[in-house]
Amino acid sequence: xxxxxxxxxxxxxxxxxxxxxxxxxxxxxxxxxxxxxxxxxxxxxxxxxxxxxxxxxxxxxxxxxxxxxxxxxxxxxxxxxxxxxxxxxxxxxxxxxxxxxxxxxxxxxxxxxxxxxxxxxxxxxxxxxxxxxxxxxxxxxxxxxxxxxxxxxxxxxxxxxxxxxxxxxxxxxxxxxxxxxxxxxxxxxxxxxxxxxxxxxxxxxxxxxxxxxxxxxxxxxxxxxxxxxxxxxxxxxxxxxxxxxxxxxxxxxxxxxxxxxxxxxxxxxxxxxxxxxxxxxxxxxxxxxxxxxxxxxxxxxxxxxxxxxxxxxxxxxxxxxxxxxxx
Numbered sequence: 001x002x003x004x005x006x007x008x009x010x011x012x013x014x015x016x017x018x019x020x021x022x023x024x025x026x027x028x029x030x031x032x033x034x035x036x037x038x039x040x041x042x043x044x045x046x047x048x049x050x051x052x053x054x055x056x057x058x059x060x061x062x063x064x065x066x067x068x069x070x071x072x073x074x075x076x077x078x079x080x081x082x083x084x085x086x087x088x089x090x091x092x093x094x095x096x097x098x099x100x101x102x103x104x105x106x107x108x109x110x111x112x113x114x115x116x117x118x119x120x121x122x123x124x125x126x127x128x129x130x131x132x133x134x135x136x137x138x139x140x141x142x143x144x145x146x147x148x149x150x151x152x153x154x155x156x157x158x159x160x161x162x163x164x165x166x167x168x169x170x171x172x173x174x175x176x177x178x179x180x181x182x183x184x185x186x187x188x189x190x191x192x193x194x195x196x197x198x199x200x201x202x203x204x205x206x207x208x209x210x211x212x213x214x215x216x217x218x219x220x221x222x223x224x225x226x227x228x229x230x231x232x233x234x235x236x237x238x239x240x241x242x243x244x245x246x247x248x249x250x251x252x253x254x255x256x257x258x259x260x261x262x263x264x265x266x267x268x269x270x271x272x273x274x275x276x277x278x279x280x281x282x283x284x285x286x287x288x289x290x291x292x293x294x295x296x297x298x299x300x301x302x303x304x305x306x307x308x309x310x311x312x313x314x315x316x317x318x319x320x321x322x323x324x325x326x327x
Contacts, residue, residue: 005317009052016051016081023082023135037116037124038131041089044107049246049322050088050217051081056314057221057235060307065226072143072162077224079139080169083132084220087177088213090128091186093121100190132173140166161226169220176216185209189274197275203244206277210250211243218242231304238300245293246322251276252286253326294323 020042027035058077062070096103096111097118104114113121144162175181185208192201218239222232255278278286298316 002317005314005321008314009318009321012052012055013048016048016055016085019078020051020082020085023079025131033116033120034123034127037112037120038086038127040115041093041112041124041128042085044089044109046085046089046107048085049318050084050213052318053214053217053239053315054081054084054221056311056318057218058225059221060304060311060315061222061225061227061231063308064306069226072147073165073224075139075143076136076166076169077221079136080173080220080224083136083173084213084217086128086132086135087173087182090125091182091213093125093128095186097121097125129177133170136166136170136173165223165226168223172216172219172223176212176219181208181212181216182210185212193274195275197280202275202277202280206244206247207240210247211240214243214246215239234300234304238297241293241297241300242319242322245290245297248277248286248290248293249323249325251278252283252290254278255283290323294319 024039024042025035027039029035054077058073062073092106093112095101096106097113103111105111111121112124115121116124177183179187185205188201189205189209192205197205215236216239218235219232222235227235254276277289281289297319301312301316301319304312
């Protein structure tokens with residue numbers, strides 16, 4: 001079972017990398033340096049966990065609506081896969097800046113600002129935050145144009161369903177990236193550096209800074225696949241648990257791993273005077289909390305109804321992998 005999962009994950013990540021590569025802006029024009037830095041940042045590797053979650057949560061639900069739905073939504077889905085990885089990468093570009101964490105290395109090579117300079121590293125992060133809206137709206141518009149230019153007779157109900165799903169997905173992406181999501185969590189993290197945190201503040205940071213995009217990934221895939229509002233709420237709950245567990249595991253690895261394994265500096269939280277779950281509760285309790293959150297997330301996935309069983313199994317295996325990861 002583990003070998004089957006590992007192979008499926010490897011193939012999924014390979015297909016996602018191809019999707020991302022296809023949608024990268026061309027390195028051309030007077031602004032080509034920022035295009036080059038975007039490509040450099042996105043092709044640095046990474047686990048592609050968020051795009052994987054989008055794809056698999058989409059495939060949980062898509063079979064309900066048949067091949068026509070999938071034919072229309074698949075390119076739209078791919079645009080959101082790219083958009084999510086761009087926004088996540090933007091957060092890394094900004095996190096690494098001298099005014100933030102000041103990390104010179106990311107994923108085993110020079111961080112974007114260290115390679116291209118602080119100003120270009122900042123602009124690269126900005127571009128990676130802005131381009132997703134341009135990309136997703138363009139692809140959706142192109143799909144609508146194809147639908148009508150081919151002389152296909154889309155009913156008002158079908159047109160409205162496509163549009164509503166897209167708008168919901170774009171709203172989730174925007175909200176979970178901004179002041180009510182990732183950015184909001186980062187704000188509190190920066191402001192509270194070197195200061196004692198309450199449990200409420202720590203969980204706020206974890207749920208937003210790291211958890212929001214993981215949660216959004218499950219929600220966006222589900223929305224584009226045709227999930228109901230009630231099902232979307234369940235996916236949001238699963239995503240929040242996975243997101244917090246993921247961040248606590250990051251804290252654990254920052255204390256216990258090595259630079260060679262992680263591909264980035266270790267003990268950076270201590271050096272940056274940041275309060276973490278580990279610094280408050282210790283490694284043992286941190287491990288227990290990761291396990292508790294992950295088990296609850298798995299249980300909720302097991303209790304989903306009328307979904308693709310293969311995708312459910314994959315998401316459960318992925319959750320288990322995330323809590324046992326070494327990097």
